[in-house]
Amino acid sequence: MNVDDFIQQHEVAIRLGCFFGVLAVMATWEILAPRRALTVSKGARWSSNLGLVALNSVVLRLLFPAAAVGAALFADRQGWGAFNYLPAPGWLAVIASVVILDFAIYLQHMMFHAAPLLWRLHRVHHADLDFDVTTGARFHPIEIVLSMLIKFAVILVLGPPVVAVVTFEVVLNAMAMFNHGNVRLPLALDRLLRLAVVTPDMHRVHHSVEDNEANSNFGFNLSVWDRLFGTYISQPRGGHAGMTIGIHRYRDPGQVSHLPGMLALPFTGEITGYAINRREWNRPDEQ
Numbered sequence: 001m002n003v004d005d006f007i008q009q010h011e012v013a014i015r016l017g018c019f020f021g022v023l024a025v026m027a028t029w030e031i032l033a034p035r036r037a038l039t040v041s042k043g044a045r046w047s048s049n050l051g052l053v054a055l056n057s058v059v060l061r062l063l064f065p066a067a068a069v070g071a072a073l074f075a076d077r078q079g080w081g082a083f084n085y086l087p088a089p090g091w092l093a094v095i096a097s098v099v100i101l102d103f104a105i106y107l108q109h110m111m112f113h114a115a116p117l118l119w120r121l122h123r124v125h126h127a128d129l130d131f132d133v134t135t136g137a138r139f140h141p142i143e144i145v146l147s148m149l150i151k152f153a154v155i156l157v158l159g160p161p162v163v164a165v166v167t168f169e170v171v172l173n174a175m176a177m178f179n180h181g182n183v184r185l186p187l188a189l190d191r192l193l194r195l196a197v198v199t200p201d202m203h204r205v206h207h208s209v210e211d212n213e214a215n216s217n218f219g220f221n222l223s224v225w226d227r228l229f230g231t232y233i234s235q236p237r238g239g240h241a242g243m244t245i246g247i248h249r250y251r252d253p254g255q256v257s258h259l260p261g262m263l264a265l266p267f268t269g270e271i272t273g274y275a276i277n278r279r280e281w282n283r284p285d286e287q
Helices: 005-030 043-064 067-078 092-114 114-125 133-137 140-156 162-179 187-193 199-206 224-228 259-268
Strands: none
Touching: 005 162, 043 133, 043 259, 067 162, 067 259, 092 140, 092 162, 092 224, 114 140, 114 259, 133 162, 133 187, 133 259, 162 187, 162 199
16 A cells, blocks of 8 residues: 555544644643733533534535545546646655645735635634634634635646645644644743744734734745735733734624524625725724
């Protein structure tokens, strides 16, 4: 049995094992060294956020049984994608594919902030009133489906090795839980790590209620994209302990911390201006 066959047969077990392993590590870390005090019942939030994860997993498995691995295998069999034409060593194709897929996720994230209809979906993620490991997996099912379709398109154009796709998926899920963690890192270590990857303190800025902060730090894995494209903010204006998490207009825990309200959130309220256009900070009395 070659590597591709092994990955295809055990892809679900690999991803689930990594997911629950990282979740357990981050949940324990949050208990031992929390960065902020939580404001909403942890039991209510976790049951809703993890309930959304379970729902999304069922939806994806029903709609896309082979998931991203299937798209990579299809591209390979059809000879589609850049790496099926370019002569590149296997190790280089894997590294380059992971980096390019990460860049695509950065661009996708910006797009979900820029287009009003997409922002309505993505605000389910941002409306969480607290910021912890479960926030990293809190996405509306429609957003998850659209994200998978975008990923399929990138894979078909790129033609990455199957091992690169699985590696990227595992790293993305692990990093999403890490950089959403309510955990305390030594400041010197945080500064060192964020030269390469997105840390919890870096990504927490993105979950601020302040518009210019929420429209910064879009990266999930590599921190280089925000630095290159001018979307990087080092620290929140109010400090990590004092900043407010969430969205100004959605502060009712009954709406944003319970599964029915989360599922209905994209369909409530009027379509407003492009979220990403609010890149300048206005004082509260100017809003």
